[in-house]
Amino acid sequence: MYHIKYSISPKKKSTLTKIIFLIFFVSFISFVSIFSFLFLLSKQIITLPNDFQNYNKTLTKQNLSLPQIAKKVVPSVVGVLSYSDVSAQTLVSEGSGVVLSKDGYIITNAHVSKGGSSFKVMLYDGKVYSASLIGSDTATDIALLKADANNLTAADFKSAENASVGDIVLAVGxxxxxxxxxxxxxxxxxATNRSIVTSEGYIVSCIQTDAAISPGNSGGALINTSGQVIGINSSKIVADGFEGLGFAITSDVALQIAYELKEYGHVKNRAALGVSYQFIDKQASEYYSIPKGIYIHDIINESAMIAGIKKGDIITAIEGNEIKDITDVTKILLQKKPGDKVELKIYRSTNGTVFTVKITLIESDRSSQLLD
Structure with missing residues (x-):
């Protein structure tokens, strides 16, 4: 048997000692530096740059901890189940909703309720209630449900006017x-007050956030650090080609629409052409050799019928303004009221004739006049 003895030469011992001393010395200097910095800062002998001071103020404005915020808000956010049949057997979509009042009124997204004949809402504790659709406004992507429940936990809504870029927010859904x-x-x-074009062509004021907002989050709450709802999340409002961009309809817009839906079942005093239509974009225009504009599928406005407009006609201009984009239609209608007269330029695809007519705008009492 062989016994091998290991030994450290004096030179290696000396090197190890130097390393240990160096580590101790650096640690000591670091400790003294940090202590001195904090002491001088407390005596205001030195001050932080404005950026650091503002960041500190932002954090101190948070009057609830993150667990406290979640505890406050979660009971006010529900799951929304939309069924295509009244017996609630065929599920067509799932989303989220925010409790508006304890007697069962719930704000959600219009695209969550779209195609639904019956609805159910699920609370955070697993309780499920049947619900009915009070009204839906696809222009702003806001809908209002009424659950068969009482004593729900209503959310604390706050105007988004005071929201600032850089504020911490939570998305619940x-x-x-x-x-x-x-x-x-x-x-x-x-970003705040971001103007986003909805699928209806309406421009809605939104809050832009990097908080994750996926389809199931639609209709959920965007919360500030006081546990207040400042927006209704919408995955339907997106920016094509960009990652990590989420949008929430401001609480100001959402509440205004919700209360009108509660009162009237639709948004009052919004002018409409009184036709259901589909936008013809550049690609469709070139493919079918027809002008850009809006293709008329159906007519509900008696004034339009009297004027001679027919199914299959294409409206190419309103009040002399060519329709190059769907927003061109909504921008004009937003400046009008029900009862106003407007001039339409019509292209009749059956014979290629072009003519103008005047019609009287009606009040929009439908959730959508733009077909998918």
């Missing part, structure tokens, strides 16, 4: 559906 109910994600406000 059900990403991926009911299986992930009451999920909370965090981010910051990237």
């Amino acid at each position: 059900n990403p991926g559906g009911i299986a992930f109910n009451s999920t909370t994600t965090m981010g910051i406000i990237s």
Whole structure:
């Protein structure tokens, strides 16, 4: 048997000692530096740059901890189940909603309720209630449900006017559906009063955030650090080609629409052409050799019928303004009221004739006049 003895030469011992001393010395200097910095800062002998001071103020404005915020808000956010049949057997979509009042009124997105004949809402504790659709406004993507429930926990709504870029926000909802109910994600406000064009062509004021907003989050709440709802999340409002951009309809817009839906079942005093239509974009225009504009599928406005407008006609201009984009239609209608007269330029696809007519605008009492 062989015994091998290891030994450290004096030179190696000396090197090890130097390393230990160096580590101790650096640690000591670091400790003294940090202590001195904090002491001088407390005596205001030195001051932080404005950026650091503002960041500190932002954090101190948070009067609730993140767990406290979640505890306050989660009971006010529900899962929304939309069924195509009255017997609630065929599920067509899932989303989220925010409790407007304790007697069962719930704000959600119009695209969540679209195609639904019956609805159910699920609370954070698993309780399920039947609900009915009070009204839906696809122009702003806001809908109002009424659950068969009392003593719900109403959310604390706050105007988004005072929201600032850089503010911390939380998105609460059900990403991926009911299986992930009451999920909370965090981010910051990237922009306020961001004008976003909805699928209806209307321009809606939104809050832009990097907090994750997926389809199941639609209709959920965007929360400030006081646990107040400043926006209604919408995955339908997106910016094509960009990652990590989420949008929430401001609480100011959402509440205004919700209360009108509660009172009238639709948004009052919004002018409409009184026809259901589909926008013809550049690609369709070139493919079918027809002008850009809006293709008329159906007519509900008696004035339009009397003027001689027919199904299949294409409106190419309103009040002399060519229709190059769907927003061209909504911009004009937003400046008008029901009862106003407008001039339309019509292209009749059956014989290629072009003519102008005048019609009287009606009040929009339908959730949508733009077909998918």
